[in-house]
Amino acid sequence: xxxxxxxxxxxxxxxxxxxxxxxxxxxxxxxxxxxxxxxxxxxxxxxxxxxxxxxxxxxxxxxxxxxxxxxxxxxxxxxxxxxxxxxxxxxxxxxxxxxxxxxxxxxxxxxxxxxxxxxxxxxxxxxxxxxxxxxxxxxxxxxxxxxxxxxxxxxxxxxxxxxxxxxxxxxxxxxxxxxxxxxxxxxxxxxxxxxxxxxxxxxxxxxxxxxxxxxxxxxxxxxxxxxxxxxxxxxxxxxxxxxxxxxxxxxxxxxxxxxxxxxxxxxxxxxxxxxxxxxxxxxxxxxxxxx
Numbered sequence: 001x002x003x004x005x006x007x008x009x010x011x012x013x014x015x016x017x018x019x020x021x022x023x024x025x026x027x028x029x030x031x032x033x034x035x036x037x038x039x040x041x042x043x044x045x046x047x048x049x050x051x052x053x054x055x056x057x058x059x060x061x062x063x064x065x066x067x068x069x070x071x072x073x074x075x076x077x078x079x080x081x082x083x084x085x086x087x088x089x090x091x092x093x094x095x096x097x098x099x100x101x102x103x104x105x106x107x108x109x110x111x112x113x114x115x116x117x118x119x120x121x122x123x124x125x126x127x128x129x130x131x132x133x134x135x136x137x138x139x140x141x142x143x144x145x146x147x148x149x150x151x152x153x154x155x156x157x158x159x160x161x162x163x164x165x166x167x168x169x170x171x172x173x174x175x176x177x178x179x180x181x182x183x184x185x186x187x188x189x190x191x192x193x194x195x196x197x198x199x200x201x202x203x204x205x206x207x208x209x210x211x212x213x214x215x216x217x218x219x220x221x222x223x224x225x226x227x228x229x230x231x232x233x234x235x236x237x238x239x240x241x242x243x244x245x246x247x248x249x250x251x252x253x254x255x256x257x258x259x260x261x262x263x264x265x266x267x268x269x270x271x272x273x274x275x276x277x278x279x280x281x282x283x284x285x286x287x288x289x290x291x
Contacts, residue, residue: 004230006224006225006231006232006233007225007226007227007228007229008225008226011225011226011227011228014228015228015229015230017228019267019268022228022267023264023267023268025228026227026228026260026263026264029071030223030226030256031071031075032219032222032223032226033222034215034218034219034222035215035218036207036215037068037072039205040061040072040205040207041072041075041076043059043205044059044076044145044181045076047059047144047145047179047181048080048094048095048144048145048179050144050179052177052178053177054177055201056173056177056178056179056180057179057203058173058179058180058181058182058201058202058203059179059180059181059182059202059203059204059205060151060181060182060183060188060189060192060202060203060204060205061073061181061182061183061205061207062183062184062185062186062188062189062204062205062206062207063185063186063206063207063208063209064185064186064209064251065185065251065253066251066252066253066254067207067208067209067251067252067253068207068252068253069149069183069184069207070149070183073097073147073149073181073183074097076095077095077097077147080094080095080144090140090141091117091118091141092141092142093117093141093143094142094143094144094145095143095144095145095147096113096116096117096141096143096145096146096147097116097147097149098112098113098116098146098147098148098149099112099148099149099150099153100148100149100150100151100152100153100154100165100182100184101153102153102156103153103156103157104153104154104156104157104161104162104165105157105161105164105165106127106131106164106165106168107127107130109165109168110127110130110131110133110134111123111130113134114130114133114134114137117137117138117141119133119134119137121133135175135176138172138176139176142178143176143178144178144179145178145179145180145181146172146176146178146179146180146181147180147181147182147183148169148180148181148182148183149182149183149184150183150184151182151183151184151188151191151192152184152185152187152188152191153184154166154188154191155187155191162191162194163195166191166192166195166198169182169198170197170198170201173201180202182202189204189206207252209249209250209251210245210248210250210251210252210255211245211250212241212242212245216241216245217236217241218236220235220236220240220241220244220255220259221235221236223235223255223256223259224236224259224274227259227260227263227274228263228267229263229266229267229272229273229274230272231271231272231273232273233266233273233274233275235259235274239276240274240276240279243276243279243280244258244259244279246283247279247280247282247283247286248283254286257282257286258279258282258283258286259274259279259282261282261285261286262274262275262278262279262281262282265278265281265282266278
């Protein structure tokens with residue numbers, strides 16, 4: 001089996017398992033550290049520690065679908081779990097994470113936010129009642145950061161609904177004195193840039209598609225360390241880098257799917273290492289599934 005030094009120590013134990021157990025492990029989510037993600041997490045931590053003031057910092061995290069925006073948000077949210085106060089019976093959310101409703105009306109937004117914090121409400125309530133309940137509860141909960149993912153869903157609404165939703169975000173930032181982080185596709189950037197106040201308040205941060213550089217090589221080398229294969233593949237080498245970028249178009253989610261599928265195939269056929277041919281085969285299967 002070898003010394004398995006090409007793997008993380010925790011993965012070396014899994015590499016000793018049988019085929020079925022290792023393939024089951026491959027189905028689990030995995031976090032891969034890389035500089036851009038680390039920078040976003042650093043910004044979020046700085047925002048989380050910002051004392052309350054009249055104008056709290058806000059962030060727009062944007063990039064193509066599959067670039068890992070939601071995974072970064074989820075990692076940060078898990079690092080800041082809900083705290084239950086036994087004396088008051090109140091759950092304090094320092095971080096609240098929700099999605100922009102598919103239909104971006106103000107009523108749907110407040111309803112979704114109340115569902116996220118497990119607060120009771122009546123779907124038939126008027127907008128004013130939903131807003132009152134939401135603000136009252138959030139004032140008690142005292143969130144430091146409110147995440148609103150899938151912000152590009154605003155585009156499914158009319159121009160009037162889009163303006164109302166943007167005004168709602170500004171209203172919450174001012175009313176609650178908390179940081180707001182919105183995330184979505186590149187369309188989200190265009191949506192927010194239509195409002196001068198949003199441009200001045202929300203700092204943009206792009207998760208761009210991968211290119212052939214040292215950062216990408218470092219990313220795939222780190223990814224290899226998490227795959228329970230008994231032989232080193234050398235994913236940072238030039239042929240692998242070029243094959244991966246061509247197959248994935250630089251999208252993080254596609255890279256993860258291709259490498260996971262190739263690792264699964266390597267276990268099943270007994271090579272115990274990923275090859276360029278396996279990467280191309282998995283890319284073909286992924287493309288066929290999309291079609």
